[in-house]
Amino acid sequence: MLHRIIGRAGSGKSEYIKTLLGEKIEQNAQCVVIVPVQQSMEYEKDVCVRFGAKANLCAEVLTFDRLPNRTYREYGELAENYTDEGGRALMMASALEKVRGELEEFAPVCGENSFIQKMIETSRVLKENGIDHKLLSGVGAGRLGKKARETDRILCEYDSMFGENTRDVRDVLTVYAQNLKRMPFFKGKTVFVDSFNSFTEQQQRVLDEIYSQCDELYVAICCDAEDKSEMFTNPSLAYARLARHKKYEDIEMQSGRRFVSPCLAYIEQNLWNDRAPAFGGGCGDVRFIKCASVFEEAEAAAYAAIEFAGSGMRWRDIVIIARNPESSLGVLDAVLQKHSVPCFFSAKEDTLTKPLSVFLISALECAANDFQTSSVIKLVKSGYMPVSPSEAELITRYAQTWNIRGKKWITDVRWLMNPDGFSARDTKNNLRRLEIINNARWKISAVLGDFYEKLRSGNTYASGAEALYGLLLSVNAADQVRAKAKALRESGDDAGAQRLTRLWDIVISALEQLHDAGGEREVTPAVLQKRLELVLGTYSLGAVPAVCDSVIIGGASVFRANNPRAVILFGANDGEFPASPSVNGVFDRDEVRRLAERDIYIEDTFDRQIANEKLFFYLASCSASEKLVCIYSTGGSQRPSIGAMRLARLCPGSETVVFGETPETLVFSAASAREHSHMAKGDAAILLREKGLDDMSSAREFPLCDKDAVINYIDDGTVSVSPSMFEQYSNCPFSFFAKYVLKLKANPKAGLDPSELGVFVHKLLQLFVSEYIADPSLRPLDEKKLALLTDRYTDDYIMEVSKGDELPKSVMYSFGRLRKAMCILFRKVAEELDSSHFSPVAFEKQMYDRYVADDGLSIDFSGIADRIDTRTENGVTEVRIIDYKTGTRKFRAEKLDFGLDLQLMLYMDVYLRQHSYPPHSPAAVGYFPAKIQTFKYADAPDGAGFEKCLESSLRMSGVNTSPDEKKHISDEEFRKLLAKTESVLKKTAQLIVKGKMQVSPIDSSVKDGRNKLFDKDPCKYCDNKSVCRLSDDFRVKRRSPLIEEVENRG
CATH class of the missing domain: 3.40.50.300 (P-loop containing nucleotide triphosphate hydrolases)
Structure with a gap:
């Protein structure tokens, strides 16, 4: 019965x-x-x-x-032999290859993995619903009929590939x-x-x-x-x-x-009842936490779980339910572990993103795309190549810098170019790194070269699978997997060890299926790569909980909690939980509805999807017997979902917490206390003192991503600074901390970006001006002489940088265009030298002096002046200092208060201090524009357009004391600027030594009258955005000088 x-x-x-x-x-x-x-x-x-x-x-x-x-x-x-999901994928791919010529609607996409997966899903749904796909052949005319008939034809061919010896697993x-x-x-x-x-x-x-x-x-x-x-x-x-x-x-x-809480019982009865009034009793068992991002949502989940545990619940009494927990994998679990919350992810993990899968797929990708840099880097960083992590880091940075691709990866030719990019300086450190890089290249070449030859010698599925298996053997992949699994177990990650061991079995099974199903059919490396991705993508990785008492994280559509006392709804955002309806198959929304009217349910209609999503949210919300917490985000375009709003409407008396705005949400675990102790104020500071935490020790431990960071800078009474260091600190102290204290460095690209272009232009200008002054035979300077000089300087520079190795074609093309531009620039510089009353006396001059602050701090300042000119009148030598700028920068004396544009003024101050006799006086400092990074006029037959562009921008930007200039200042005013510069130098150096490293970038919108005061936004091209994570927060922007801001703070 x-x-x-x-x-x-x-x-x-x-x-x-x-x-x-x-x-x-x-x-x-x-x-x-x-x-x-x-x-x-x-x-x-x-x-x-x-x-x-x-x-x-x-x-x-x-x-x-x-x-x-x-x-x-x-x-x-x-x-009975049943083909699993990987085998089904290969069978479907093979079926599509056979019927491709008969298709019209699906012909352009039938070789794509995404379409193959959609057809596999269509076959699954039809079989699970007991629907014969032959019904599709009678749908009718029009585009729907054509798509239905082609689907039927594909599935007929697919089914015909199974016989007595093999069955489809979906027929079990x-x-x-x-x-x-x-x-x-x-x-x-x-x-x-x-x-x-x-x-x-x-x-x-x-x-x-x-x-x-x-x-x-x-x-x-x-x-x-x-x-x-x-x-x-x-x-x-x-x-x-x-x-x-x-x-x-x-x-x-x-x-x-189930319910101990009357409020939760009311929610169960009325969640989707639009006419239900709000709950009349106490709503303390339901809470909402409003966050700004998924990272805050994860922190909020940890906060809620710890609070529940503190109230007497066991970890296993607490469940976190998300609509798609896989999307937060790597964030939510990592945050919970950081706060010492034991957890288990009851969700399947994708195999394609795992290092072992990436290793095999990227190896095929290398063979398919001629060893593109990105493909080889994925291969090396998979962790299975015979190189150490430090070797992998060095060689991948080198490959990115010089865009290494092609047969360079599998030949025995040594790499000779500088690891730092376009630089002629061969330091001992660079030579040592280059030796390590070449040793790593040799190891990689031995593995890749052998694999490549095996692929070339055979062009079938069977030979490709054998080559991939040989690749696993060549790197001792089985031993590596065992060692990695052992390390995971020893670290307490039994689930990770289970998944890794399972992944090895999946990979071997995938290779066997490629070998057996594909056989001797011909295949290219690119198609073989697609098919391997297809097969591996059909599997997922799961594990069983390693401990009994842990917080379970599950998905709303499949997870059923085992009588939890508290539930945390994670990510209750609009369109996410409940999820918005979507079309995932080959038929659109209207076509799915029309097929459903014929009782052909090829996927859920939108109405059914909406009903299911309501059910999933209902089941998740009603799983707890005592407590419910709903977490959502309002940052950016996000807002609470309809489910979260329904809960809020039913429980108007429930508490809504804005995460991070109360002491309790800042300090709820030892880890959170350490993170926030150095910036705590008021009630939060009291809580920390009660816990006995040392504010300064925690501040030194967590200096990153902090708008108020203070560090223990090494203060031995002396600080060494350069103009670029001052510029970096004045723009944003945190960027200085990242670059000069932590030594963080963006990977250089060996291309003619603005910085490399600047080095090139400075080098050639120095050579030209020196030779032009020293060699009278260059006058008059005609086009032939200009071309010869430009070619010689450019060729020497290329040889110096490349060490005779071949540069990327794009770089050589850029150098070719630069030659004409440099000719025009040289002529303009020569005209300026010929017409000027000043004579150059130094190029690339090393400047150094020591300043002493009021508190006794010694400041060793050093830098390199591009060019120093002088002229003598009435026994007084006037000094002009010039800096070549390939950008759009203009000198503004108003920026000195902000610690910017100190470079030229400091060079002038140092030069005058060191040349007090005979008397020297400041005449001018300025930027000489060398804006040749714009090539759009350089290809004109006579260069007239580019020359006109240069002439309009060759006016020096700076300050001078010459009455002949329209805008000039007196000698006394110039010396006041020098005094101000020295004062800013000393006060800024004191801030550096005190460890003031807060995130405080200059607000580039600040104006001096009607004009913008600053040339650029310091955050726009900052290399440390990923570390700072506050660049988009307008609250940290600074509109006043840093010295003034710190003084106001006290």
Whole structure:
């Protein structure tokens, strides 16, 4: 007899079944319990705990997937060979190749992995729903009819590839239902089916056969026939389908048995009831936490879990439910671990992103795209190549710098170019790094070269699979996997070790399938790569919890919590949880609806998807018996979901916490206390003192990502600074900290970016001006002489930088365009020298002096002046200092207060201090523009357009004392600027020594009158954005000088 157990969430359906099961076990009756896969382990554990060893003799907890194997062990059929998901993918790919010529709608995409996966999914859905794909051939005319007929043709070809020796794994339950007619496995048994929301047609057919054999069949379904919210649409269909059996009994469970909290019981009854009034009682059992990002959401989840544990709950009493927990993998679990919250991710992980998979896929990618830099870097960074982590880091940085690609990776030719990019300086450190890089290159070349040759010698699936297996052998991948798994276990990550071991089995299985299914069919490395990705992408990795007492993280669509006391709804954002309806197959929304009208359910219609999403959110919200926390984000375009808003409407008296704005959300664990202790104020500071934390020690431990950072800078009474260091600190102290204290460095690119272009222009200008002054024969300077000089300087520079090695074609092309531009620039510089009353006396002049601050701090200043000119009149030598700028920068005396544009003034101050006799006086400082990075006029036949562009921008920007200039200042005013510069230098150096390293970038929108004061936004091209993470926060922008800001703070 069939017993339909119906009830809403928390009505005690599972408890009722377990009570009946216990009674049957006491009577020594044979029982089978069928539950979803995700529930099986917890359910079996609970049965054993409740009913002891006797349960092992009388009861079995199975899933629909395990039922056939269990039955066949008694009655045979185990020898049947079923192709798994990876094999199905290869079969579908092969079927599409065969029918490609017959397709029209799908022809352009039938070779793409994404389309193959959609067709696999279409086949699965049709088989699970018991629908013959041949029905698609009669859909009718139009585009829908054409797509339906092509789908039918593809699936016909796909099915024809299976024979007596091989079956589709998706046919297992269909075949099993037929086999049960002659296999009385359930005869004399009591069968319980629990925790399902609906059944596929295949599962229904199995249940029909079970019903015909067993003594009693109990089926529990979460459903309410009186509910008008439509969330029970699918459960109601399953419930009605069971009524086809003549003998059945309905058992209705009373709602609300689970809930200790009256508020949660009210939510269960009225979540999607639009007419329900707000709960009239206390809403303290429901809370909302508003966050700004997914990172804050993860912190909020940790905060809530720790608070629940502090109230007396065990970790296993707490559950975190997300709509798609896989999307937060690596964030949520990492944050929980940081705060010492034991957790288990009850979700499958993608195999394609795992290092072992990346290793094989990137190896094929290298062969397919001629060893593109990005592909080789993925291969090296996978962790399976025979190089150490430090070697991998050095060689990948070198490859990115010089864009190493092609056969350079598999030849024996040494790499000679500078690891720092376009630089002629061969320091001992650079030579040492280059030696390490070449040793690593040799190891990589040995592995890659052998693999490449094996691929070239055979062009079939079988030979490709053998080459990939040979690649695994060449790097001792099996030993590496064992060692990595052992290390994971020793570190306490048993789940990670399980997944890694499982991944190895999957990879070997994938190679075997490529070998057997593809056989001697020809294939290119690019297609082989796609097929390997396709096969690996069909598998996922799971594990069992390593500890009993841990917070479980699960997905709303499949996860069923085991009577938790508290639930945390994670990511209840609009469009995420509940999720928005979507179309995932080859038919659009309207086509899916039209097919459903013909009873061809190729995927859920939008109405069904909406009903399912309501059900998932309802089940998650009603899982807890005592406490519910709903976490959502309002940062950027995010807002709370309709589910979160429904909860808030029903519980107006519940608390909403803005995460990070209260002391409790800042300090809730030892890790959070350490992170925030140095910036705590008010109540938070009191909490920290109660915990006995040392503010300064924690400040030194957590200086990063802090708008108020202070560090212990080494103060031995002396600080050495350069103009670039001052510029960096004045723009943003944190960027100085990252670059000069932490030594963080962006990977250089050996291309003519603005910085490299500046080095090139400075070098050539120095050579030209020196030779032009020293060699009178260059006058007059005609085009032929200019071309010869430019070619010689450029060729020498290229040779010096490349060491004779071949530079990238793009770089050589840029140098070719630069030659004409440099000719024009040289002529303009020559004209300026010929017409000037000043004469150059030094190029690339090393400047050094020591300043002493009021507190005794010694400041060693050093830098290099591009050019120093002088002229002597009336016994006084006037000094002009010039700096070549390839950018758009203009000198503004107003920026001196902000610690910017100190460079030229300091050079002038140092030069005057060191040349007091005979008397020297300041004449001018300025930037000489050399803006040749714009090439758009350089290709004109006569260069006239580019020359005109240069002439308009060759006016020096600076300050001078010459009355001949329209804008000039007096000698006294110039010396006041020098005094101001010295004062800013000393005060800024004192801030550096005191360790003031806060995130405080200059606000580039500051104006001096009607004009912008600053040339650029210091955050826009900052290399440390990923470390700072505050560059988009307008609250940290500074509109006043740094010295003034610090003084105001006290």
